[in-house]
Amino acid sequence: MNFFKKLFRKEKPIVQYKKAKTKLILIGLDAATLTFIQPLLDEGKLLTLKKFCQDGCCGILKSENPAISPIVWTTIYTGKKRDKHNIFGFYSNKSELKARRVWEVLHHLGLSIGTIGAFFTAPPETIYNFMIPNIWVKVNDLTDPPEFNFAQHWFHYKPREFKKLKKFGLTNNTISYLKKVKRKFPHIGRKATSPEIHFGNLYLKTDVFIHLLRKLHTDFGVIAYYGADAFQHIFMHHYKPEWFTNLDFKVRNKLKNLIPEYYIEFDKQLARIMEANSENTNYIIVSDHGSQPCPPELQKTFRISEIGMIKALKLDGIAKPTYAHGFITIELPGELIDATFNKIKSIRLIENNLELFTVLRKFDNRLEIQHNPNIMRSKEMHNMHFQVYDSKILLNDLLISNQRFGMHHLNGFYAGYGPAFKPQQNRATLSILDIVPLILSILNVPIGIDMDGRIPVELLNENFINTAKSKQPYETIIQSEKNIDERDMDKIKKQLKDLGYIG
Numbered sequence: 001m002n003f004f005k006k007l008f009r010k011e012k013p014i015v016q017y018k019k020a021k022t023k024l025i026l027i028g029l030d031a032a033t034l035t036f037i038q039p040l041l042d043e044g045k046l047l048t049l050k051k052f053c054q055d056g057c058c059g060i061l062k063s064e065n066p067a068i069s070p071i072v073w074t075t076i077y078t079g080k081k082r083d084k085h086n087i088f089g090f091y092s093n094k095s096e097l098k099a100r101r102v103w104e105v106l107h108h109l110g111l112s113i114g115t116i117g118a119f120f121t122a123p124p125e126t127i128y129n130f131m132i133p134n135i136w137v138k139v140n141d142l143t144d145p146p147e148f149n150f151a152q153h154w155f156h157y158k159p160r161e162f163k164k165l166k167k168f169g170l171t172n173n174t175i176s177y178l179k180k181v182k183r184k185f186p187h188i189g190r191k192a193t194s195p196e197i198h199f200g201n202l203y204l205k206t207d208v209f210i211h212l213l214r215k216l217h218t219d220f221g222v223i224a225y226y227g228a229d230a231f232q233h234i235f236m237h238h239y240k241p242e243w244f245t246n247l248d249f250k251v252r253n254k255l256k257n258l259i260p261e262y263y264i265e266f267d268k269q270l271a272r273i274m275e276a277n278s279e280n281t282n283y284i285i286v287s288d289h290g291s292q293p294c295p296p297e298l299q300k301t302f303r304i305s306e307i308g309m310i311k312a313l314k315l316d317g318i319a320k321p322t323y324a325h326g327f328i329t330i331e332l333p334g335e336l337i338d339a340t341f342n343k344i345k346s347i348r349l350i351e352n353n354l355e356l357f358t359v360l361r362k363f364d365n366r367l368e369i370q371h372n373p374n375i376m377r378s379k380e381m382h383n384m385h386f387q388v389y390d391s392k393i394l395l396n397d398l399l400i401s402n403q404r405f406g407m408h409h410l411n412g413f414y415a416g417y418g419p420a421f422k423p424q425q426n427r428a429t430l431s432i433l434d435i436v437p438l439i440l441s442i443l444n445v446p447i448g449i450d451m452d453g454r455i456p457v458e459l460l461n462e463n464f465i466n467t468a469k470s471k472q473p474y475e476t477i478i479q480s481e482k483n484i485d486e487r488d489m490d491k492i493k494k495q496l497k498d499l500g501y502i503g
């Protein structure tokens with residue numbers, strides 16, 4: 001008996017994973033642009049994306065102004081403009097969302113959901129298959145399931161600790177990469193702008209995503225990666241020195257090929273995701289905006305800290321500031337808008353009577369302000385003062401360094417592949433508003449009646465075109481997500497800064 005038992009055990013095949021039967025996977029690649037992708041496609045370095053462009057579709061995805069990641073990602077996920085979804089910057093949080101994200105709609109209709117790295121998913125909801133928040137904008141390390149929280153802080157692990165993550169789907173390749181990184185840079189967690197953090201995230205997230213999709217049958221999966229954006233902001237001059245003739249610097253070998261390498265590694269991870277899923281799975285890749293070189297006047301060295309300004313205005317805890325593209329956006333309760341507007345408008349440098357902010361825009365719930373460009377051109381002025389209420393403030397105390405070589409561009413990127421997509425002769429240009437309609441059409445779910453985009457029917461095979469509209473907005477039928485962030489502005493700000501996202 002024992003003998004047969006042993007024999008039986010011996011001949012039992014090694015457990016092999018079946019392919020996941022995900023219906024649709026949305027893959028986010030922050031700042032992806034054809035400017036960098038096309039030459040790599042032409043050189044034959046992006047074989048997976050080439051398959052998308054040849055047998056499915058790819059092209060320009062037009063973003064919306066201002067192309068600030070949390071705002072435009074939320075537009076991608078809701079199919080609505082920012083005034084409808086109500087997310088205005090990095091310091092917004094889930095409780096302020098006024099529109100449902102596509103996964104909320106699909107979950108309401110009975111589909112199973114898993115997301116990794118999407119904006120405003122922290123703290124995670126527990127009603128989905130899995131939800132691992134965006135590592136960049138979070139106040140704690142919670143994930144669902146909770147044992148996947150290593151995804152949020154792996155860079156604090158010791159090299160020998162990685163092998164225990166194998167049971168959560170990490171591959172030997174990933175484990176040896178993470179180990180190597182930690183051996184070489186033991187304190188990498190402290191300086192998270194390091195390229196290795198972004199490559200580590202790329203590999204680790206993909207492993208976890210594949211593992212969870214196979215383990216828990218998921219109809220709709222979302223995964224988002226952010227390395228391409230960080231690299232274009234910080235290292236574009238090393239990749240394309242010929243675009244930066246105003247700069248006198250030495251191209252560093254280590255940094256020269258980061259941008260193409262990231263796209264090439266992304267392409268390989270994409271192939272792994274496809275390999276893990278059945279041939280009935282549909283894929284949509286999107287970026288929230290594109291990328292372009294900063295003109296010399298925008299490669300600024302200093303700017304006024306938005307947090308410092310809020311403190312100077314004695315609005316900390318009340319106002320939420322965001323900085324992007326030369327503007328500080330200050331979100332405020334409506335009743336404070338006028339008074340704050342007038343206060344900011346009145347601020348002048350004491351020594352030379354120069355206005356501190358020369359552009360001020362007023363909205364119902366926010367102000368957008370831009371500092372006087374002359375201030376940054378003159379080092380002398382950094383030592384001048386201004387007065388707010390009864391405090392005299394040294395301008396230099398509010399200045400932070402902000403060197404950027406790449407900046408956002410409205411031309412982002414999309415690609416689609418799978419049974420829903422038909423091969424395209426020409427590349428259609430889509431809007432970030434069209435992505436939710438596209439997803440809903442493929443999944444045979446009515447488009448929200450108040451959504452701002454359209455179904456790009458030209459990309460789809462007939463049986464995936466479903467033009468029905470919901471009778472009422474999904475917001476009136478579906479409750480908003482429950483887990484609300486605790487706001488911790490300084491902590492979020494520090495994270496964003498460490499990661500090189502903001503100056």
Ligand SMILES: [Zn+2]
Pocket residue numbers: 031069229230233408
């Ligand atoms: Zn960016």
